Amino acid sequence: MSYNLEEIKKTIKIGFEELGGIDKFIKKDEKILLKPNSLQPSKPETAIVTHPVFIKAVIQVLKEKTDKIYIGESPGVGSFATGAAISGLKKVIEEENIKLIEFVPNIEIEIKDKLVFGKFMIDKRLLEMDKIINLPKLKTHVLMQMSLCVKNMYGIIPGLKKLEYHARADHDRIQFAKILVDIFRAIPPHFNIVDGILAMEGEGPGTSGIPVNLGLIIMGENGFAVDRVIPEFIDVDPYRIYTNRVYKEYINKNKDIEYKILGENPGVLKRFVMPPDEERRGLFGYLIRLLRNWTLSKPIFIKEKCTGCQVCVKHCPVTALLYKGKDIGIICDYNKCIRCFCCHELCPEKAISIKKPFLKIFSK
Ligand code: SF4
Ligand code: SF4
CATH class of the missing domain: 3.30.70.20 (Alpha-Beta Plaits)
Known part of the structure; x- marks a missing residue:
């Protein structure tokens, strides 16, 4: 699998069929927000951002159901518009005639059964969407070990608020993972499609990571289950990933996160080089x-x-x-x-x- 538009579209369509058909997840004329990974202005070959061809393929598949498609992000560095111009996403947005949203903090949301703090500032346009589709990049992450579905939704937190939440977690990786799990549960995406075609190992998720051809697309309704299964393909302990560990221990009553693989199970594709891990409880x-x-x-x-x-x-x-x-x-x-x-x-x-x-x- 490479970044061939038609090949990716075909694979995503097959994925939807395996999961019961696209109609099960997207209704006609629904308002859809795509949430890619656009961490910092980067070329797609660095594997830092969700590849623009991947995003284009998702958009074209979704257009069978709706034209009301938006794409939103709050990058770690710079504006989303600048990042999109550098990655090539801007061209896709123009060609497909979809709307770009830079998230701003203008509404507070609350999660009842919080693990850390239940209130977050987000952009109210997120709440106006019928569906959110999460488009993470499959990457290692020095703090959380991997950046997958759960970590990718941290990008809905606008600008400086991200720094505040980091500071409140202090040295504690588990505490930070709890914040991520809270955010994910507060605004759970309705569907997740992970760009693991060109993935990243080593000391990701930024410029120090190493791009690696994995040729994988993983999709599913439950982001926790998707994050649980991905380590099976890269020979990593799934609970080395802090968000998986927190979900299992604090939400899932210490039970393994369940998943079911439909379609082709590729087995271990590559043993990933992982960042250093440090337990701090x-x-x-x-x-x-x-x-x-x-x-x-x-x-x-x-x-x-x-x-x-x-x-x-x-x-x-x-x-x-x-x-x-x-x-x-x-x-x-x-x-x-x-x-x-x-x-x-x-x-x-x-x-x-x-x-x-x-x-x-x-x-x-
Ligand atoms: S707290 Fe330490 S690791 Fe985090 S940004 Fe500052 S210097 Fe870097
Ligand atoms: S260490 Fe990196 S981010 Fe910091 S000033 Fe130097 S080049 Fe910029």
Whole structure:
């Protein structure tokens, strides 16, 4: 499978048929919002963003049911319009005559059985849609281990609110995963189609990740089930992914998340190279945080690659970073740093690497 428009359309149509037909999910003339991954302005060959040809194929399949199609995002860096221009998505939007939405925070929504905090600011246009279709990229993620269906919906949180939620999770990956699971349950997409054709392994989800041809499209109604099954194809423990672990332990009463594979089961396609993982709960979590400069991975700033754009400085949720000019580059206050790795995720120059901890015994 490659980014061949007709081949992708055919596969998506077969997928809908396997799941009971497109009519089961999309009714005539419904208002549909597509939520792709558009983390930062990137070319599609970097595997950072959902591929524009993939999105075009989804749009053309959906047009059999409706022309009322919108595409919305709040990227980590820059505007969605800028990101769309660089990735090639803008051309698709114009050719297909659909509408682009930059999310703004203008309504508060609430989730009753919250895991962390039940109120989120979102864009009210999300609530005006009949259906939301989630279009994640299959990527590794240094903080959550993988960015799939659940993580992709973090992009409905507009701009700076994302930084606030990161800061409130502090050093705790489980806490951040709970926030993601809350957001996903507050605005659950009605359908998910994952772009795993060109996927990403290594230290994703930004420029430090490694694109890898996987040739996979995974689709399903339940995003938690889709996220549960994907690790089976890349030889990864499904509960290494923090959002899967949180859903299983806190929502699913510790039962394995159920899924059923319809259509072709490809088995393990590739053993993925994964980012470092660090458990931080209970007494261990307390010790790890206390000795964080020895026990946690940390971002390292490579002066020679740094262009001084200060994207990292602007997006650090705890203002731990300072740009000191091109001779010194970025300096980091590691006592403030909560190891959210937003800086690593968003640096456009691969100028931030991740240094593994000195005392690895505490990390697992
Ligand atoms: S480290 Fe990266 S994001 Fe930060 S200023 Fe340098 S190039 Fe920009
Ligand atoms: S320095 Fe980087 S990893 Fe540390 S808190 Fe800031 S953005 Fe997160």
